[in-house]
Amino acid sequence: MSKAERGFVGQSLLRREDQRLLTGEGQFVADIKLSGMLHAVFVRSQVAHGRIRSVDLSAALAAPGVVYAIAGPDLAKVLTPVPDAQLALPKKWTTRVQHKFLNPQQPLLAHDKVRHVGEAIAVIIAESRYQGEDAAELVMVDIDGIDAVVDPQAGIADGSPVLHEQYGTNLIGDFTVSKGNVEAALKSAPHRLKRRFHHHRYGALPMECRGVVSAYDKRSDTITIWSSCQVVHWLRREASTVLDMPEARIRSVALDVGGGFGVKGHVYPEDLLIPYLAREIGRPIKWVEDRHEHLMSACHSRDQIHEVDVGFDDDGRLLAFNDEFYVDCGAWNPIGSGIAYNTAVHLPGPYKFDHFSVRSRIVATNKVPNAPYRGAGRPEATFAMERMMDLIARELNLDPAEVRFRNMVPAAEMPYSLGLPYRDGEPIVYDSGDYPESLRLALDGIGGLEAFRERQRAARAEGRYLGLGIGCYVEGTGVGPFEGATIRIDPTGKVYLAGGACPQGQGMETIFSQIVADAWKVNPKDVVVSLADTSSISIGFGTIASRSTVTLSGAIHGASDSLRKKVFAIAAHMLECSTEDLELRNGAVGLLGVPGKEISLASIAKAARPGWDNNRPAGMAAGLEETAYFEPPTVTWAYATHAAIVEIDAALGRLEIQKYVIVHDCGTVVNPMLVDGQIHGGFVQGLGGAVLEEFNYDSEGQLLAGSFMDYLCPGASDVPHVDLIHMHFPSPLNPLGVKGVGEGSAIAPPVVIANAVSDAFSERGVEFNDTPVRPEQIVRAVFEV
């Protein structure tokens, strides 16, 4: 059977993106060169909190090569800052969840106050980057310092300095979501445990920093924005407001993007200021963020404190779970409720219990804003729940694996209604899968639970410390509201796809060509793919939240279904037969059961053209193009179990991962090789967060990571080989049965490591309830006990 007959979905096709990226022919935003192009350099705050007294640009303006410079106070006079707005949330959600959100809007340049180290105050536009940086050093900024807010709990206590004074409080988000009666259930529970967990601040750190190039064309009054961005349609929408131009005059494009992982998943002030200045000055402008800037101005993530109180019975069954958690949000909140609500509803994980309540407080602090990064609130939730599972096990002298088996939703009860709404407002229903089986497979993957415990006991007798860490989670993926796809049959017979998704290395050009190839029974080579360009499709959403394979594949199916009807109608007209007798085959429409009797898609495209000698059935509109929007009914639930065996050198605090296994289910797999790649990458980012990476601030709000020397990303020799085991329960919620996979594997590693190290020292009663887990934390914990 040929590949076309088997279908291309499910095959590990090599990537079509690789050719250009392996030969230096890719194009990233920094690679753009335009005639007359200028370079932007930002002047950023060196203090965490203060009132801007003055900004003196005179020396900078006189420096060689400087064409233009403007500071926040002057920009605010010509470009009125956007007023604070109500956060957009689905009605179904707002009526179900008790909430209060304040939504301060960040100006394009700070004009009254600075609120974090790294906030942009002024911008220099020069003939070269070197000249711009020289001039930026000449800018004199006078700031009247205010005490910084660096602890979210202290930040909402009486007497704290306030970042956004119009509110009189740093509490900018507060909601509660619950089911059952958690208070009563806790009171009557045979056992209770309370713990405080801290999931520290780290971030995405893509190898390509942010960057924007913009060029205004006076003749057509149009502007193009090239941004290293995950959401080009969102960018065009915001640019339309700031520039006061119709969206139809704005083209927003992401070229090759050097990694995103969420940090490029929303619109930043620079994305809007550069186009504004390009139009003002009348020359193209490029801004490419450097790494030092990236660390202090691209969004950070995680950074939550959880205070959890659980009740459970003698068998370790969870009866009630109460959590009050605090998000250290930084100075602005670009994604509103997104992260915190993700955390709240992912806390229950794969477990079945009746009484649950969570209150979330989002607190403004003088730090870089907190926005989604691979996992987006789920690693924090998983940390709290999965640490609790291990602590319950320890309390009752049970194995942590056994406690999980006793609490998991059994496969027979799927689909399972959780009793809480998702952030799209729909009731959460775990749609498919077998959670206990994922745990069983993970335990098999590490060589069996009993075999490990025996090895662990033997090692302890020799004074060596082995530990087992388990982390289970479920993950809502493929969130709405929609994604758009246009399918067109080209006059050459090639099939054209334009989609609203924006790739950053996922291999989307390859996987969507596989999906289109199957929908049209053509070879993927004959599929032309255009993504991340608002001029290709006018309504799109973009790539965040493990959503693109789910939502764009749905839109491809929708557009293809409509277009196929038209293609068949023309073919039936040409062949003088019924559409019932036709099928797609070999890049053509063929008569069923009559090999060789085919009309190529190219001929049908020609027949469909408007004008003389067209060959359409009477009354049919010309052209072969359809656009469809897939609006998923709600999210589809991926899940996984991670298990690791570690050995700790107690004297040095050194952690060695002997085995790491990931069992996951992302439903139907489009390209297994690329799915494995996503899992490998997410795992290492999660592990980096667990053991190396950290954005630390001092008490004055100074960021202590200024380079890759003090923000440690894992290298190849820092990480182990990971073993993958796949499960495949197709999602019932979309035509292909896919579930998202982009973020998943970054969710569990922090708690897996914390559980493994705690397990290694369980006899000493050591608990690791905070991240990161580094040698210093291990040595301190072991010697303090």
Place this chain on the structure above:
Amino acid sequence: MTQPVEIKCVVNGKPVTGSCEPRTLLADFLRENLNLTGTHVGCEHGVCGVCSVAVNGHAVRSCLMLAAQAHGAEITTIEGIARNGQFHPVQKAFHENHALQCGFCTPGMLAVSIDFLSTNASPTEEETREALSAVICRCTGYQNIVKAVMAAAAEMRGETVRSDESELAHV
């Protein structure tokens, strides 16, 4: 203003001359003066290794070297690795083993891998990981890069490597 410096060197087999400020980094000279934008800049402070290129046969961080220091040198960038339209075995192995995702660190990874394999034809996984720790990748988790470098080593030793059938493999 400082006098510009004249630089003569060989880049990807071709003699080139250029003029730039003495402070110009080699990375910027390659990207801006020679238009070789395949060399990427990831940190500009010599840690991430993404900007690595081959200078006189050895991988060098082009953000830690001045263009002026490259006067008289022979430089190979990612644009010059494939020969006569054929992938270098390391490029081929990266493609076949899915050793790149966003492709931003790939130029550095290729430069470091090729240099490494010229000094160690039969590396172990541990040695490969140690060598690759010269470049940070945020996408792949390194597993497939390690696999690719070891596969390329085998191919360069003349051992037959079965590559998966590919609909899209080209060059």
